[in-house]
Amino acid sequence: MLKSIIEYEDYRQYMQDFYEDRKRTGAFTWREFAKRAGFSSPNFIKLVCEGKSGLSPLSVERVASVMGFVGIERVYFRSLVMFSQAKKDSDKKNAYKEMCDIAGAHRVRLLEGEAYAFYESWKNAVIRELAPMMPGAKPLEMAKMCIPSITAAEVSETLSFLVKAGFLEKDGEGFRQTNKSVAASAAALPMLVRSMHKQMSDFAKESMDKVSVEERNISGVTVGIDREDYEKIVGEIEELRRKVVAIATEKNSAEQVYHLNLQFFPLTRNTIGGEK
Template sequence: MARRRAAEISVYDYLDHRAFLGDYYVAQKERGRGFSYRLFSRRAGLRSPNHLKLVIEGQRRLTAEMAVRYAAAMKLPDDESAYFLDLVAFNHARTPAERADTYQRLTGHRGYRKAQTLDQRHAAYYSQWYIPAIREMAMLPGFRGEPGWIAERMVPPITREQAASALETLVALSLLTKHEDGTLAPAEWVVKTEDATRGVHLASYHRVMLERAREALDHLPGTTRNLSAITLCTSAAGYERIVERVKRFRQELITLASLEDEGTHVVHVGVQIFPLTRPPEAA
């Protein structure tokens, strides 16, 4: 993220507290009032004169208690202070559940909803199964970017409102391009998300697609789906070989799809690998 001038600094523009603190420090220095790491430490009641520097550089972890001191030293208003504390907690969350919980707190701030519109689009893209599907649907011959036309062709069907919202998200993320005549066409094929939130969004995507797999098992005829699984006994090295083989398989599928003259419908292919027992050293 490029450095911002002092007047432009807002904690709501950040999904990484270290990036915010780095820009905050530069902004304060630009004001020419003798600001320094030592001065900040005095304001925060810290003994270490370069505590802020170490946090910015990732050499020291900002604890919840220290985050409160930092917010006070920066004289953040109550709402911005609360967002900063939640941001620190989010960046330090260790488990998927913790990250999901702290991310939910971040998105609850009004300032986040005003500043992080792109991240909200990413969250929508990964949390609604039909948005990636519509992105692929745009490759079909005769595709019509009309909410009603799209909605009735989804399995299961979605509402016109959902289809319209999905189209808005895809255009906002530059995944679909709107021409002057109003028609839509595929555009950028790489979804670029912030490093800080990528893990949360991808976890959301996998959850929603696993739920779709369950629904397909219960409601779709066997002739229209293919579900298979295998349980194996393997070593750590064997596990890595399996993962690498799956990566190559995914690339093969992408190549096969690219060789198609014309697609007819959109499918989802999912592969999950997870342990059912603990390895000896963890038992």
């Protein structure tokens, strides 16, 4: 049975499932799908489902009509298409928030809803690490430990979210981390992580002026490489990241929260292959 559109985070996948569901129950083809939606190209819908084309605002309405969407389902489908096709992170965030609001109002839980909210603010990641280190501490005490500074009210709000979403749980007078991972769907994750990286990159710049050299390590190197070198270096960066995580999780004790930025990006265009 075809699931509700509100349970989807990929509009192309829903269109594919809709097509296959109709094909199983009758003589339904890609040509018929496109024709009902008013497209002259018989393969247009198939190309959209394969990710080779997209839907314009007018096309969204045509396809929604063929799939029988009215009311809140049509609104959700519009947001779903916007989320998938938007170029700006701000537009993606707005679309995803509307999807989550609709799903919540209709008692459909998007599995990535908590992860979406988690990545919205750097405070969630920091307090999730800090709270277990300070058993019995009041929000004001935790707030005073944060760089950059935040208020006790923000700490309280963050703790409430982390407990409600299952990232932390009460442990006597303090908190402890649960085994729940902080993850999002393949569709949502890139946008969410970009948002977090942008925040952390800003903090890295500020730390050069606000944190003593004895407590930070910031360095860089500019090199000329080819594609093979690039792949090797990326592999080394990934291996370093895994080692850092292994070291940090090796012991149960911790006394301070750090963040590691790994940034490796081009400063020129490709001189051999042309602009890419």
